[in-house]
Amino acid sequence: MSSDFFFPDPAGQVPSAEGYFGAFGGKFIPEALVAAVDEVAVEYDKAKHDPEFARELNDLLVNYTGRPSSLTEVPRFAAEAGGARIFLKREDLNHTGSHKINNVLGQALLTRRMGKTRVIAETGAGQHGVATATACALFGLDCTIYMGEIDTQRQALNVARMRMLGAEVVAVKSGSRTLKDAINEAFRDWVANVDHTHYLFGTVAGPHPFPAMVRDFHRVIGVEARRQLLERAGRLPDAAVACVGGGSNAIGLFHAFIPDEGVRLIGCEPAGHGIETGEHAATLTAGEPGILHGSRSYVLQDEEGQITEPYSISAGLDYPGIGPEHSYLKDSGRGEYRAVTDDAAMQALRLLSRTEGIIPAIESAHALAGALEVGRELGEDGLIVVNLSGRGDKDMDTAARYFGLYDTDAEVAADQADTAEIEGDAK
Amino acid sequence: MSGNHQLLTDTLAAAKAEGRAALIAYLPAGFPTVDGGIEAIEAVFDGGADVVEVGLPHSDPVLDGPVIQTADDIALRGGVKIADVMRTVREAHRATGKPVLVMTYWNPIDRYGVERFTAELAEAGGAGCILPDLPVQESALWREHAEKHGLATVFVVAPSSKDERLAEITAVGSGFVYAASLMGVTGTRESVGAQAEELVRRTRGTGSGLPVCVGLGVSNATQAAEVAGFADGVIVGSAFVKRMLDAPDHASGIAAVRELAGLLAKGVRGRA
Numbered sequence A: 001m002s003s004d005f006f007f008p009d010p011a012g013q014v015p016s017a018e019g020y021f022g023a024f025g026g027k028f029i030p031e032a033l034v035a036a037v038d039e040v041a042v043e044y045d046k047a048k049h050d051p052e053f054a055r056e057l058n059d060l061l062v063n064y065t066g067r068p069s070s071l072t073e074v075p076r077f078a079a080e081a082g083g084a085r086i087f088l089k090r091e092d093l094n095h096t097g098s099h100k101i102n103n104v105l106g107q108a109l110l111t112r113r114m115g116k117t118r119v120i121a122e123t124g125a126g127q128h129g130v131a132t133a134t135a136c137a138l139f140g141l142d143c144t145i146y147m148g149e150i151d152t153q154r155q156a157l158n159v160a161r162m163r164m165l166g167a168e169v170v171a172v173k174s175g176s177r178t179l180k181d182a183i184n185e186a187f188r189d190w191v192a193n194v195d196h197t198h199y200l201f202g203t204v205a206g207p208h209p210f211p212a213m214v215r216d217f218h219r220v221i222g223v224e225a226r227r228q229l230l231e232r233a234g235r236l237p238d239a240a241v242a243c244v245g246g247g248s249n250a251i252g253l254f255h256a257f258i259p260d261e262g263v264r265l266i267g268c269e270p271a272g273h274g275i276e277t278g279e280h281a282a283t284l285t286a287g288e289p290g291i292l293h294g295s296r297s298y299v300l301q302d303e304e305g306q307i308t309e310p311y312s313i314s315a316g317l318d319y320p321g322i323g324p325e326h327s328y329l330k331d332s333g334r335g336e337y338r339a340v341t342d343d344a345a346m347q348a349l350r351l352l353s354r355t356e357g358i359i360p361a362i363e364s365a366h367a368l369a370g371a372l373e374v375g376r377e378l379g380e381d382g383l384i385v386v387n388l389s390g391r392g393d394k395d396m397d398t399a400a401r402y403f404g405l406y407d408t409d410a411e412v413a414a415d416q417a418d419t420a421e422i423e424g425d426a427k
Numbered sequence B: 001m002s003g004n005h006q007l008l009t010d011t012l013a014a015a016k017a018e019g020r021a022a023l024i025a026y027l028p029a030g031f032p033t034v035d036g037g038i039e040a041i042e043a044v045f046d047g048g049a050d051v052v053e054v055g056l057p058h059s060d061p062v063l064d065g066p067v068i069q070t071a072d073d074i075a076l077r078g079g080v081k082i083a084d085v086m087r088t089v090r091e092a093h094r095a096t097g098k099p100v101l102v103m104t105y106w107n108p109i110d111r112y113g114v115e116r117f118t119a120e121l122a123e124a125g126g127a128g129c130i131l132p133d134l135p136v137q138e139s140a141l142w143r144e145h146a147e148k149h150g151l152a153t154v155f156v157v158a159p160s161s162k163d164e165r166l167a168e169i170t171a172v173g174s175g176f177v178y179a180a181s182l183m184g185v186t187g188t189r190e191s192v193g194a195q196a197e198e199l200v201r202r203t204r205g206t207g208s209g210l211p212v213c214v215g216l217g218v219s220n221a222t223q224a225a226e227v228a229g230f231a232d233g234v235i236v237g238s239a240f241v242k243r244m245l246d247a248p249d250h251a252s253g254i255a256a257v258r259e260l261a262g263l264l265a266k267g268v269r270g271r272a
Helices: A031-048 A051-065 A100-113 A127-139 A149-154 A156-164 A179-193 A210-232 A248-257 A324-332 A342-356 A362-378 A393-403 A410-418 A420-426 B005-017 B034-047 B066-077 B082-096 B106-112 B114-123 B140-148 B163-172 B195-204 B221-228 B238-246 B250-269
Strands: A071-073 A085-090 A118-123 A142-148 A168-172 A197-199 A239-243 A264-272 A288-292 A295-299 A335-341 A383-388 B022-028 B051-055 B100-103 B128-130 B152-154 B177-180 B212-215 B233-236
Touching (some): A031 A179, A031 A210, A031 B163, A071 A210, A085 A210, A100 A197, A100 A210, A118 A127, A118 A179, A127 A142, A127 A156, A149 A156, A156 A393, A168 A179, A179 A197, A210 A324, A210 A383, A239 A362, A248 A264, A248 A324, A248 A383, A264 A342, A295 A324, A324 A335, A335 A342, A342 A362, A342 A393, A362 A383, A362 A393, B022 B034, B022 B066, B022 B238, B034 B051, B034 B082, B034 B238, B034 B250, B051 B082, B066 B238, B082 B100, B114 B140, B128 B140, B140 B152, B221 B233, B221 B250, B238 B250
Parallel strands (some): A118 A142, A118 A197, A142 A168, A264 A335, B022 B051, B022 B233, B051 B100, B100 B128, B128 B152, B177 B212, B212 B233
Antiparallel strands (some): A071 A085
């Protein structure tokens, strides 16, 4: 086991000094935030080269988060995937239950180095919010989490966790009342309070340096997985598969494999009710380049640049943008992105639960559904690593309603009627 | 056809020659309807505004507070399009002969096409654009097309802007400089930050000679007079929108914004 869990990108080819990954990225921010964003870039650059920062972060990642995370082979699940071997990178076993803590601890240390006393963050499913609230409790920082009102309802457990940890949770009622609107509100807060507040951004989007910095904090996922696979399977995988909302867990898994040309990098976007219905959040499949939340990337938008409302059963993937490095990987052909419907993800969630005793987050279930497809394409010689980015506890209410797992509940009975077509094989 | 950059410059110079600050009003296009919005702008000019900024409503107005968010929502639900924004500019300018700018987030222009947008805005008689989320470093393409079509590029500066950034911004900006009075989003405030005067002083210190107009938080004649004491122009947005939102019917909304423009116009002439 390495003693080192912080791996800033060694290649340093992208992004450029201006924060561009090819045609994507940059810094499209109001003048009021320029000084603060520049400060983050300068402080991160200093921290990246400071052995004391690496030492502190490593200590937290080992003794607080529980790194390295396990790599679990799932043969009973893989039997449904044409016999390919499938390994899960168990980010769900990290403290707080998802990969989000990797980035949060890094930025919390940075917050302290910048002398700021308050942290704000957006959250969709609540995993980034919980991780941020956790780090703020640990570091004694004031914490405000912005969460779309719809998401506070479908992820009520995580709202309670954040409040238990001492964070203020603000339910955002504007726009589509989901992740995008939570980010808008966090930006409004940041502009007003930037002198003492750090915006602990939760994904690989936003203005430079966030896409590169958040990626660096998550690179550990792929670095560990690559090493673990070489030990366990004796070779590199044919494909690395991850779900993509903003794209942080996916870039974390992919990045260490980018130089390995034989490893396909496959991102699974939320197709919601199906791309053709328009009710989806599959940004790379159905979007066009544009500017959202501080950088140029693919965006779900209309012909006049208005952002369209996304939809996914998964609150964490319900976002009309995507990190710029994914747009770059897509356009360069190094990354492949496919769309997975709500139904396919929920089937994969149940399959993993029943075959392996692991209940994944609905976000991660999109990657599992993608892996089943990829496995069938590769055949029995295939070797796949999937990022199991989070655990499913937070999603039990959604899953119970979807599959009809509650005994008595009139509301649930009504919901069951809506999902009648999958009900039959759910039982 | 060339845009009205020069008209904007001349208008601000004329106010200065009168020994007063200019009054610049903001109203979103399509709010409450396209025609109703045009009527509101004409009323604000009639009340005494020197310049109007027409907002291009956006789905994700991250720099706007609840008042302008609400107006944008109403306009977008009403189906406002960029063509309607252009019509608003054209009719408001044609009816009054005054300079009309557009204020917009960058993505609509990026998506619509910079050349197409600047050509249409110039053709409509627009004077220029304020682009609050397009930093100077990303603005070269826009400026090339804006200059070609005779449109001003108004950049925003903030109390957090360091002197070297103020120099970079004023070196390439045109029309005027929009000085944000405080760190925050749009909306009315009890008082205008003390930071505003200092920011105006530092912005003038770059020696660009561009007029410096102050916005964010100004809602009444007293504040307007105070700001007019140190700035070349006073920008008021949310207070107008709020009058429209609070009015029981459209006609009283129009009367209310005309009245407010009149009070503010007195304010900018009565320097504190």
